[in-house]
Amino acid sequence: MKIAIQGIPGSFHHQVAINCFGQDAEIIGFRTFEEVARCVSQVACDFGVLAIENSIAGAILPNYELIDRYNLTIKDEYYLPISHNFMCLKGQSIADITEVRSHPMALLQCKKFFEQYPQIKLIDDIDTASVARRIRDERIKNVGAIASKTAAKIYGLELLAENIQTVKDNFTRFIILQKPVLDLGFIKPNKASIKVTMKNEKGILARLLTVISESELDLSKIQSIPVIDKPWEYAFFIDLQFDDYKVYQAVIEVVKKEFGDVKVFGEYVNRK
Numbered sequence: 001m002k003i004a005i006q007g008i009p010g011s012f013h014h015q016v017a018i019n020c021f022g023q024d025a026e027i028i029g030f031r032t033f034e035e036v037a038r039c040v041s042q043v044a045c046d047f048g049v050l051a052i053e054n055s056i057a058g059a060i061l062p063n064y065e066l067i068d069r070y071n072l073t074i075k076d077e078y079y080l081p082i083s084h085n086f087m088c089l090k091g092q093s094i095a096d097i098t099e100v101r102s103h104p105m106a107l108l109q110c111k112k113f114f115e116q117y118p119q120i121k122l123i124d125d126i127d128t129a130s131v132a133r134r135i136r137d138e139r140i141k142n143v144g145a146i147a148s149k150t151a152a153k154i155y156g157l158e159l160l161a162e163n164i165q166t167v168k169d170n171f172t173r174f175i176i177l178q179k180p181v182l183d184l185g186f187i188k189p190n191k192a193s194i195k196v197t198m199k200n201e202k203g204i205l206a207r208l209l210t211v212i213s214e215s216e217l218d219l220s221k222i223q224s225i226p227v228i229d230k231p232w233e234y235a236f237f238i239d240l241q242f243d244d245y246k247v248y249q250a251v252i253e254v255v256k257k258e259f260g261d262v263k264v265f266g267e268y269v270n271r272k
Ligand SMILES: O=C(O)C(=O)C[C@]1(C(=O)O)C=C[C@@H](O)C=C1
Pocket: 006, 007, 010, 011, 012, 013, 014, 051, 054, 082, 103, 105, 106, 126, 127, 128, 129, 172
């Protein structure tokens, strides 16, 4: 089985791919999230793993747009506890480090820690582990990485500080993507991710939320994203949790009829 991820061994995406698909899965690493989405849409891989939101840094908005544009299906979700660690080539101390490189989401999660070291510049890079590997391969001094302890071990770096994320309980929600499938097999879904492109009417969002709340569906996430060909109009990505699939389906029908276009990205099992 081929699994597409952004990143290399030691990255958090790599960890999720192993946790979900086992050690024997063939994990194919890409440099960008877009390449992952494209690979899954072309069925060059069976599944893709994509981070979608983090409990400290918030949503990764461009990834919502990718799921939509490449017409992908959300098959499942996975919540990974994230512990970030500050690391560098052996034999250096924090005072030697002038810049730290990592994935932008990782930097956001550790911003507070670096406030005490104003001499260290924070620089966006591809993914957490690839910085660790580059530091090792090119024997780069004075540069630190933020990555998992697994990455420090694989790439032989020294830990300068552990668990440096702003809040110790830190989670990233990942989604497992595949090409559209209508057959859910044996899965009994109790969660769905949908996009509603609403008519621009006064009070319409409040009315939609009332319909959802009165139906007893649990709205676990709502995120607006711009409709790119209609400036200042927005679509809403909504996650819904439910006990009764029929109630959920009935609400979807009402939303389609009264509120606007609905695109269902996936129906799956809540893993929170
Ligand atoms: O760089 C990595 O190791 C990743 O897997 C990327 C990523 C992200 O996209 O949010 C995954 C989890 C953490 O939140 C930080 C970075």
